[in-house]
Amino acid sequence: MTSARSGPRRRWIYQLDVKGSPYLYIAPFFLLFGAVGMFPLLYTAYVSLTDWNLLDPAREWVGLANxxxxxxxxxxxxxxxxxxxxxxxxxxxxxxxxxxxxxxxxxxxxxxxxxxxxxxxxxxxxxxxxxxxxxxxxxxxxxxxxxxxxxxxxxxxxxxxxxxxxxxxxxxxxxxxxxxxxxxxxxxxxxxxxxxxxxxxxxxxxxxxxxxxxxxxxxxxxxxxxxxxxxxxxxxxxxxxxxxxxxxxxxxxxxxxxxxxxxxxxxxxxxxxxxxxxxxxxxxxxxxxxxxxxxxxxxxxxxxxxxx
Amino acid sequence: MSAGRIRLAAGALAVGMLAVGCGGSPSPSTGSAPADSKITLTLNLFGNMGFKELYAKYEAAHPNIKIVERTSAYNDHHRNLAAHLATGSGTADIEAIDTGFVAQFRNQPQHFADLLKHGGDQLKDRWLPWKWEASLAKSGAQIGYGTDVGGLAMCYRRDLFEKAGLPTDRDEVGKLWPDWASYFETGKRYTAKKPEGAAFFDGGPQVFNAMIGQAETGYYDTQDNVVVATNPAVRSAYDQVLKAVADGQSAKLVGSSPAWNTGFAKSQFATIACPAWMLAKIQDQGKAFAGQWDVAAIPGGGGNWGGSYLTVPAKSKNLKEAVALITWLTTPEQQIEVFTKHGILPSTVATYDKPEVTGLKHEFFNNAPIGQIFTTAARNLKPQYQGPRAGDIQTAIRDAINRVEEGKQDGAEAWTQLLGDVERISK
Missing domain, CATH: 1.10.3720.10 (MetI-like)
Structure with missing residues (x-):
């Protein structure tokens, strides 16, 4: 009710708070998941398409050969x-x-x-x-x-x-x-x-x-x-x-x-x-x-x- | 439930394994040493190399140096080292490398300080020639200084020999087996009258290691080609060992396993191929048998099994100080101390003439003259070229012999599967 008098700026902040903050609250999970879950998953997929031995610095794209x-x-x-x-x-x-x-x-x-x-x-x-x-x-x-x-x-x-x-x-x-x-x-x-x-x-x-x-x-x-x-x-x-x-x-x-x-x-x-x-x-x-x-x-x- | 738990367990295990090498690695420069005045040198080793007393001595002479030693299990250590070198972080100032892995690492000399550029060119004559050459890269760089060599002897139990009607005096025992054929003949005699539960040797693969270590060529020719399938020495040792296994001479224990450790305490075998570093092992595991163990010459004369190098990774933050430390640790004077205190046999050839080395006797082993036995073995050794994956091939052969010992396959089947495994390793 009070927001009616508080001008567009405050309303905008209020809107952002209501709509945006839930995303902020869950963001840490997704950021962490991206760093320690998603990235390794995708990088492993990439590595699986290469011929890479740790002892041999050369890395070669081999497609699905593995x-x-x-x-x-x-x-x-x-x-x-x-x-x-x-x-x-x-x-x-x-x-x-x-x-x-x-x-x-x-x-x-x-x-x-x-x-x-x-x-x-x-x-x-x-x-x-x-x-x-x-x-x-x-x-x-x-x-x-x-x-x-x-x-x-x-x-x-x-x-x-x-x-x-x-x-x-x-x-x-x-x-x-x-x-x-x-x-x-x-x-x-x-x-x-x-x-x-x-x-x-x-x-x-x-x-x-x-x-x-x-x-x-x-x-x-x-x-x-x-x-x-x-x-x-x-x-x-x-x-x-x-x-x-x-x-x-x-x-x-x-x-x-x-x-x-x-x-x-x-x-x-x-x-x-x-x-x-x-x-x-x-x-x-x-x-x-x-x-x-x-x-x-x-x-x-x-x-x-x-x-x- | 299963998902979380096993994933967790696997995670914990992986973390645990990493922790062995890198988890506990505070970066040397940010250690607790008071600011700029003190340099902390870290060493990653894979077991007791007998340096503990020497660190104190070195620190006393160099007040600005603090030495931290970390040890982990043999396989973990070398796996971590390979990973850390490849990823460019996590190595200590000084890393130990075993003979079985040195060929693998000398193929990547770019990761190590070339010791020739740090005064190593003057030191070459310190070591047995083959020891020096084994850590020499194709590019000519020297990646490590040798510490110990295995030197090979045969340890045996006097009491068990006596019960089986064999001689017990170490010279007479040595005369029983001038070569491996007569060793296995002795095994037959022993087995015919053996005390209950005590086989002649601990396990086929360990005897095989000792035998192949004496051959001129092992698993590789000097061009790094794998020759397991074509080298007659490999097949001949394999066949001889399996014959002895079939005759009931083996306790069928896998080397370094908990069951093998128990085997010492429970007297499950009467002989064991004995590099110098094995003495400490026998003392630890078979405390009750002081004076019963003795040391005789190895069949075939010389031989080597194991031995290590100290290297300085090129990424070391204290490269100069690290090189100075390994240079000092491998001087003959310090190596004599390591041998007399711990029985770890030096590879520095000058020590072999010193009376405190040649005259060394070991009380636990019935006062066996270990100094004389092991230096003779090390001198008689015919150096054998080690290829990059020798350690993995060794493991494949161990598994093959184990398959026969466990009765899962006959010798021919195990051999066929072995050649397949070796091909996979060397491809």
Missing amino acids: YAELVADDYFWNALFNTVSIWLLSTVPQLLAALFIAHMLNRRLRARTLFRMGVLLPNVTSIVAVTIIFAQLFGRDFGMVNWALDLVGLDPIDWQAGTLSSHVAISLIVIWRWTGYNALIYLAAMQTIPEDLYEAARLDGASQFTQFRKITVPMLRPTIIFTAVVSTIGGFQIIAEPLLFQAGTGNPTGGSDRQFQTVGLYLYEQGFSMYEFGYASAIAWTLCMIIVVMALVNFAITRRIRSS
């Missing part, structure tokens, strides 16, 4: 297979276990907060320390897992040497660290499910398991899809666990036969061990595209569920 080489590269496909395998082996049991743990935590328990905080504990540990400890547990000669196998009369396993065995071991690291985290997300969603649904089911004589299967899981579906999408993105980027699983040997080949080299690790090998920046950038972009496609597929599934 990508053509990548498609024909056995080691890339091997890494992609390992990535998918480790992703499946870690995500599926992880989410199932998280669902079960969340269900248990959702009941009336003594010291409920303690348990709920407890499941998150593995998540706050250092990934480096955890991986090195797991690598010791899965040691060939003096590892605790092989010791336990020996107790029950089974032959020891050279966990690092085998393809499946190394994938299982690495998946267990991921599962151990992230199950509790996902369980808490499920727990939060479970608490939004109206209690009367369960009450009605109990009146109908449904067992705990039937309640879980017929009420809890369907009501959680959007949350489950969300965790699945996010686990997919993370699973495809996995690098620290396979790198550190062969600690001390100092090279990122993921085992003597690349049996647990993931795409992320292959990228690291090409970029920072071979210094092939052009080729490594092509791997980075290809990996990014694969993740985008996976995310879109997931997004499509989510929409269909919502509309049905």
